[in-house]
Amino acid sequence: MNKIRILAVGTNEKIMQTILRLINQNPLWEGDIALSSASAKNRLQGARYDLILLGSGSDESEIRLILDLYKLHIPVVLHYGGGSGLLIAEVNQALRPSST
């Protein structure tokens, strides 16, 4: 079974590292982080993702332009920090059939 691949985008490196650790703790998920829109662009060019999480400092409009550029239809959801306790609900809600 393929893991759910998540790209977390945000500029607070310490928080992003925490998010990455939490994502990869889940055996069904696999994560990458991008600390800028340019980094996100590189990631999205080279790998498949099922979901994009936007943390603090990220620019949603730039991310959506990148998705349009590569004709990618990936749910984009706002995230609220690595220790938030919201991660499971965010991923489940975003990937529900009616949400995509």
Place this chain on the structure above:
Amino acid sequence: MNNSVLHRANTRGSADHGWLKSFHTFSFAGYYNPERVHFGALRVLNDDTVDGGRGFGDHPHDNMEIVSIPLEGELQHKDSMGNIAVIKAGEIQVMSAGTGIYHAEYNKNPNEPVKFLQIWVFPNKRDVTPRYDQIKLNIDDKPNVLHQVLSPNPNDEGVWVHQDAWFHMGHFTKGTSTTYNLKKEGNGIYFFVLRGSFKVDGQDLDTRDGYGVWDVQEVKLEAGSDAELLIMEVPMEVRI
């Protein structure tokens, strides 16, 4: 009614980590119920009991308005903005996580549990400068009225948040009644009974029951016993 939602106390999610016992009105951590993710901008309503001396270690948040209301005991707070503080029953704490904060919350008392509510509200703007505040409330001084404890306005009564949200609390004696008037069009109102029983908009509620209503201008409240109530008015239209 199709403009209300009832969350009985015994239908909440729960978690028992030994040192932490928590009831979740909305999906949180390992509790996920797609029918209970949020009520408008109100995303988290956790009813926590932490053993003596234990607590939540350093962990991050961003872009969330985080409100803590101690109900019993004392909570030791420390954060990445340099704040070190203790909050206790009768006080309220607020943090705007904004661009990012780390914080820890511990039970200050080594022997007695601390009980508190964790309430998270989606902000109306992202990436604000993080901030922390706490104030003492004077709810016991004047029973049978609603006291504003949170608003969007720094100069108004209570603490403030980056959202068009208003919180009120009140202690009522059996048989007393009042009316809650909506503060802003488009908002919904979530009632959470802290203790005792209330009739809210004709709906009987007991301790720790939650009841949300929207598309209303005012709601009649009547205490069925000596009782305490928390009211959270929040925008219903939010991007999550």
